[in-house]
Amino acid sequence: MDFDLGARLRAVRELQGLSQRELAKRAGVTNGTISLIEQNRVSPSLSSLKKVLDGIPMSLADFFALNTGPRPKIFFGRDELLEIGGGAAISYRQVGHDLAGRGLQILHERYAPGADTGKAMLRHAAEEGGVVLKGELEITVGDQRRVLGPGDAYYFDSRTPHRFRNLGDEPCEVVSACTPPSF
Amino acid sequence: MDFDLGARLRAVRELQGLSQRELAKRAGVTNGTISLIEQNRVSPSLSSLKKVLDGIPMSLADFFALNTGPRPKIFFGRDELLEIGGGAAISYRQVGHDLAGRGLQILHERYAPGADTGKAMLRHAAEEGGVVLKGELEITVGDQRRVLGPGDAYYFDSRTPHRFRNLGDEPCEVVSACTPPSF
């Protein structure tokens, strides 16, 4: 665990002015269980933790979202972004050279026949969308997949895994936008 | 449990395109454990659930806060783009109908010959850019002016006054992006 579950539960319980026994009674568990959890001597089952939180009451989502303060900027161009290098098969022509301080990245993309952004699907914290200009492009986002033709468009949260492939036999052109820039 | 833990985990896992075994390997648990959890035949210990989510990766907070609402539309056929402010001379076809919560607006624009966004130049707090697909477009930004042709592109801070005009005798097409949405 990357956080102190026991301390978190204890803090929440004491904030409510509840004793271990009182909370245990409300939750339908024994006081010993709560004691052990608060000492981090066991890793409670979800059913137990849920019962305990119901006795406070507090949702699991709220419990885990506690005290997290300003969300750390994870996912920040962290992985796979350059793996797109389907090599010569895919070319990106970026509008503008310096992305520093920008909130928006615009690309004119060209996918050669058979070009593929890769099997390990891309993930980055942003939103992106685009319009297909020429050719056909198969786009997979999460468990949804569709082949888009000229004039068709897409838009999705970039955190869901996605993949682009040109399944046709002619080059495919796309103008895409992404915010914030991920390259 | 007031929600289907097993189904939630399965949905998250499959959205990543991971098999039970692949995820188990990443998480440091056995595939059987994941199978049993997804069938709700056990209530996993928090340590186990944490390990599993680390293999995705996803935080506990995000997992329990997962949006169970309807999934947003991702793909848009060429006839499904939303017509905006459709003057006869200029048509804006927006990717996606609902901008609420979005950080990015993408438009497929068409300027008829002679079309003009107006003498009183536009100003809004955002950044925007685009790529010209067909025809020619005169763009004025502040005291700079230029005529762009197919493949040419632009990018500027929307707070500086700007104006678009199609001076040619054929229609002009542009794909543009703007953040945050200004309509």
Next chain:
DNA sequence: GCTTTTCGTTTAATATCTTAGACGATCTAA
């Protein structure tokens, strides 16, 4: 056709969690 791989599931054995109950410490009231 056949083999090989991968998929999710199941089961017996093991590891871990939860309970019931007891323990000492602390506080209050008689």
Next chain:
DNA sequence: TTAGATCGTCTAAGATATTAAACGAAAAGC
């Protein structure tokens, strides 16, 4: 001082979760 109440902790026994291995089904290669 004493008895009673309440606190958090601890431990053995029972309940549950996890593992390791095997299973049949389905897809992929040959």
